[in-house]
Amino acid sequence: MQDQPTASELVEAVADFIRNHAMPQLQGHAAFHARVAANALDIVKRELDVAPTANAEEASRLAALLGMEASLEELNRELCRRIEAGEVGLDTPGLKDHLWRTTLTKLSIDQPNYSGYRRALDEEAKG
């Protein structure tokens, strides 16, 4: 177990430093790249916060769907293989739900402001 502050809190502090202290002193390309760097740290922070639980849930959904135990990456490779072979498809119980949950999680980490994600959340709330 590590000490405080958490990795997530450290990353957040660095992102704040870049945005609020470094960026205002930069110009042109350097300012642009600083913004990109701060956005990348936001991704890291969200991944630190979300992925441990979400990845465990993804792995248990995959294990149930595929009927096997393996690492998360191996499970994903096996799912890919079965979709490609036509052994698993949208008519397979649980596949659509699994892909939606997994993809919504990816977007909540990668690009939570993306239009397609915002719309999907609205549609999910209505459905």
Add this chain to the structure above:
Amino acid sequence: MTGGSNPIEAPLAEVVKAHIEGTTGITGLKRLSGGASQETWSFDATTAGETVPLILRRAPGGSRPPSETAVGLATEAKLIELAGAASVPVPTVRYVLAKEDGIGDGFIMNRVAGETIARKILRDDEFANARPILARQCGEILAKLHSVDRAALPPLRISPAESEIAQYRNIYKAHGHPHPVFELALRWLADNTPPPSTAHTLVHGDFRNGNLMIGPDGIRAVLDWEIAHVGDPMEDLGWICVNSWRFGNIDQPVGGFGTREDMFEGYEAAGGGTVDPARVKFWEVLGTLKWGIMCTIMVTAFKTGADRSVERATIGRRSSETEIDLLRLLAPLA
């Protein structure tokens, strides 16, 4: 960038003086951002009276090995001329560089005033009157573009749906990271490939925001003919509907500015033939997958060390955008 320090400035000035009538030199040479695979330079030719705004399109560093999909700059210039003759708005090509000019492969064309940045076109007041007409214009322009006589075309790769799918499947497989949603899309595309188009035409291949020069009066020029090919004309109509090119305006499927119906009407009214919306949707799905795979391969350039920039690295985290778009297309929640 100051004048004399640029090594292409002096030879470019000689080329312009020799081949563009009435010119006495050049000023204001600067490299424009954008165009990862080709260099684009802006400059003005001076004459006795006024200045002539021009663009140089040039291979990076003057030359590059031909890539699998890019047409080469001399071909690009020829396509622009043919499209212009078919009433597609394009910048007039003024001169195609020859070997003896000493500044590599490329061509000089007129610089058309306007805006290519989607966020400005979709939001700024300056374009408020243009926005409602853009989707129909896209349809009209694509109808003309697809009418270019195939017999007059320079040699181009022929790439119908099957070969586009195979090309991107190979890139995805070579990258190696598992994407179940991409597999689902590949499977759907294989199961839903429309029958071969009876009429293959010239296809622009990258007709979208960013490659359209737009003014307050509408579309002024179609740019970047680098990945043009011969194929299903519906490819161009599907590509501009990919959600990534709507830049947030998700309810305006054509480029974030208009409706499919307006684009299809414009296409048919300008002689483009009857539009099959299912075929356009097929190309929208394939286009969405293509962009997703392109985002993943950006990671390769980062991981191999070819480009260690944070910007390059983070593009890899945008492929998930296309996964949610693919799910909304193929397995909608509602």
